[in-house]
Amino acid sequence: MTDTLAATATAGGLPPGSGSVALVVLAATLVYAVSCTWWPFRRCWVCKGTGRRSRKDGKVFRPCRWCRGTSRRLRIGRRVFNAIRARQRDAA
Numbered sequence: 202m203t204d205t206l207a208a209t210a211t212a213g214g215l216p217p218g219s220g221s222v223a224l225v226v227l228a229a230t231l232v233y234a235v236s237c238t239w240w241p242f243r244r245c246w247v248c249k250g251t252g253r254r255s256r257k258d259g260k261v262f263r264p265c266r267w268c269r270g271t272s273r274r275l276r277i278g279r280r281v282f283n284a285i286r287a288r289q290r291d292a293a
């Protein structure tokens with residue numbers, strides 16, 4: 202039973218239609234990568250772009266530690282891009 206399952210899994214390869222799915226994913230990744238290049242920052246959702254956070258009673262304000270008071274945060278895609286760039290720079 203397990204032998205036949207393993208055989209079909211290896212012999213079958215990718216399920217039909219996975220090619221177009223991969224294409225869509227690739228296109229979406231490309232669009233996301235381009236958008237991350239154009240807009241590397243997005244508004245900090247923790248402080249809602251104010252750069253500071255208030256205590257629950259609303260009396261004490263402190264700089265937002267998520268964006269360090271800049272009210273902007275680097276997008277994940279851009280962070281990955283920077284990491285790849287840094288690795289390439291180290292390799293060269």
Ligand SMILES: [Zn+2]
Pocket residue numbers: 245246247248249250252253265266267268269270272273
């Ligand atoms: Zn913030």
